[in-house]
Amino acid sequence: MNEDFGDLVAGVKSGLHEVRLELAGGRTAYEPGQEVRGTAHWRLERPAVTVELHLLWTTSGKGDQDSEVVRTVALPAGGALGRAPFQLRLPDGPYSFSGKLVSLAWHLELAAEPEHGIDRVELVVAPGGREVRLHAGA
């Protein structure tokens, strides 16, 4: 199987292995409850034991960072070189938002083990696909 890694939407090379998330149409902004579609690509030195997709949110700002993985999808591993399409329905909340003291961002993360290949793409999940701003100045 030939894999073209030349046009990277997002991808991480670590040593000689590489994992990459490709979202349909390069789209990263969604309404709550919409479906995210895409393809996971991986090229590893050894056959993948697990390839998983994690949907998580993280906070940042003045307080301690918080995060939660809300969904994990196991993709068919098989082989050191592979690709797998995926579709994932986003939750209704919390919305991606930013204020002066805290921001919340959603991420889709592809993890291939045992070589610990990771790729992460940020998504906006909010009405109109636009991050909610809590203050005019934020």
Add this chain to the structure above:
Amino acid sequence: MRARDNPFAVQRLDRLAYRLAGGGWDDLLARLDGLGRRAAILGPEGSGKTALLEALEGRLAASGWRVLGLRLHRGQRRLGGEARARLDAACGPGTVLLVDGADELGAVEWHRLRRRSRRAAGLVIAVHREHLLPTLHRCAPTPALLAELIAELHPPCPCELPDAEALFARHAGNLRAALLELYDLHAGSRDGAAARRGFARRLGQESHDLFA
């Protein structure tokens, strides 16, 4: 300014590397070995003890040690059941325990921890004051260090650095509190420029020539 864009957001502070003065890591690790790998990191609140402990974890792991880290919160007088179970499962000749905030534990719980850690290869604690373990390193922040951290977090224009000496004094050397004051200043404006001018006024500056 969005919280995530604030140069002094906590996730950026947590990524600051500990600046080890003197002989560097080789000296520190050699000293730790000389103390039988049972020692304490001392320092007041916000002086970088946690950052040093985290950096030490990486160095020990790179040297082939298995590292088990425990972080105790203010007022936590006892280890929880899960922490005790992790200790009992992980303590062994190849493991070094790192305990942040060990001086929060009551005397009886501290002695229980020491007893549990006997099977481990080492125990390094981070505490505020002299403790029952010999001192490996004393964290002693300075205004110059604060200025250096500010420059790393907010590099675009070094000439816009606030007065680190006054900031350091106002927070009695608590680097974290000083940096979070800068968070508040930047949060108050779209691009931080107004925040910096306000900072200068608070310091009693008549003009803005502190900043270019």
